[in-house]
Amino acid sequence: MLEAVITQLKETGNATAEELERILTDDSCDTFLFDAAAEVKRRIYGDTVFVRGIIEFSNYCRCACAYCGIARGNTDLPRYRMQPEELIAEGVEAAKVYRTVILQSGEDTFYTAQMLGQIVSEIKSRQDCAITLSIGARSEEEYRVLRAAGADRFLIKHETADAALYEALHGEPPDNRLRCQRDLRELGYELGSGFMIGLPGQTAQIIAQDLLLLQEMRVDMAGIGPFIPHDGTPLAGCAHGDARMTCKAVALARLLLPRCHLPSTTALNVKGGMADALRCGANVIMQKATPFAYRKLYDIYPGRDAQDLPLREQYERLREQLGMMGMEIE
Numbered sequence: 001m002l003e004a005v006i007t008q009l010k011e012t013g014n015a016t017a018e019e020l021e022r023i024l025t026d027d028s029c030d031t032f033l034f035d036a037a038a039e040v041k042r043r044i045y046g047d048t049v050f051v052r053g054i055i056e057f058s059n060y061c062r063c064a065c066a067y068c069g070i071a072r073g074n075t076d077l078p079r080y081r082m083q084p085e086e087l088i089a090e091g092v093e094a095a096k097v098y099r100t101v102i103l104q105s106g107e108d109t110f111y112t113a114q115m116l117g118q119i120v121s122e123i124k125s126r127q128d129c130a131i132t133l134s135i136g137a138r139s140e141e142e143y144r145v146l147r148a149a150g151a152d153r154f155l156i157k158h159e160t161a162d163a164a165l166y167e168a169l170h171g172e173p174p175d176n177r178l179r180c181q182r183d184l185r186e187l188g189y190e191l192g193s194g195f196m197i198g199l200p201g202q203t204a205q206i207i208a209q210d211l212l213l214l215q216e217m218r219v220d221m222a223g224i225g226p227f228i229p230h231d232g233t234p235l236a237g238c239a240h241g242d243a244r245m246t247c248k249a250v251a252l253a254r255l256l257l258p259r260c261h262l263p264s265t266t267a268l269n270v271k272g273g274m275a276d277a278l279r280c281g282a283n284v285i286m287q288k289a290t291p292f293a294y295r296k297l298y299d300i301y302p303g304r305d306a307q308d309l310p311l312r313e314q315y316e317r318l319r320e321q322l323g324m325m326g327m328e329i330e
């Protein structure tokens with residue numbers, strides 16, 4: 001019967017919260033689910049994988065998210081911040097390799113919207129590319145300035161759709177996050193959201209709500225990754241998010257939002273899941289384009305990346321790896 005529910009979801013793009021919860025908690029049809037998601041992805045994107053380069057330009061953060069290694073409470077972490085000139089130069093180099101460059105940071109108020117806007121427009125004027133910002137919550141006016149400067153897309157995850165769990169982890173209700181998402185959408189950004197799997201206190205019922213929230217917000221992108229406990233946070237010692245459950249959530253997102261860009265999140269890659277994620281509906285890979293000296297300091301969760309390769313070589317290696325899996329880069 002579960003197969004019938006999955007088939008119906010695949011055909012209509014819809015499922016109830018109860019149906020999603022059943023699929024998430026019953027593992028008897030996982031292969032059927034992954035195959036359905038892979039088929040929908042293939043119908044839309046063929047064998048094409050989209051690759052993005054991400055520059056993590058500051059690890060200063062004013063937030064105190066309980067799961068995050070760069071939260072302000074982690075006083076053991078040395079902080080860095082790239083100056084605008086350096087960020088522009090690195091952005092241009094990344095844009096020569098990747099057609100989309102993601103500029104990500106902690107919530108660092110050092111950078112005003114005007115500064116970031118200049119950085120975005122300067123990179124785009126020197127090298128044709130799309131720019132995604134991932135810099136956290138700002139005012140509608142700031143988002144407007146950044147959009148006018150040429151920012152194309154924005155990633156800001158809802159993290160968890162459960163308001164009580166959100167507040168427990170962030171010390172504030174989710175309202176402002178959701179306000180940001182709505183503002184960004186109205187300003188014409190392509191909107192990226194997402195959430196974590198395996199947060200302490202999360203249930204399958206909550207994951208079902210996470211998935212339905214992505215659908216309700218009609219997001220263009222969704223990063224779904226496992227929670228990985230970080231020693232420098234209040235959640236040190238908690239259990240890791242489950243890779244299989246993450247793949248199931250990615251597969252369900254593919255069925256609910258067939259055209260959505262779904263990265264194999266770096267947190268999942270840490271757990272060796274890139275190939276699995278691509279097989280169950282993901283269509284995007286993100287690669288680090290952060291200058292080597294800063295990479296270890298952008299310590300959101302442990303175990304990120306082993307190798308530091310020049311961007312072009314890193315990209316070519318990925319192309320080879322994907323080629324062996326029968327896939328090609330956009």
Ligand code: 5AD
Pocket residue numbers: 067068069157159195196225226227228229230267300301
């Ligand atoms: N484990 C997994 N993902 C995490 N993030 C932050 N901390 C962790 C963690 N411990 C994710 C959040 C955030 C993104 C930048 O990284 O989803 O939005």
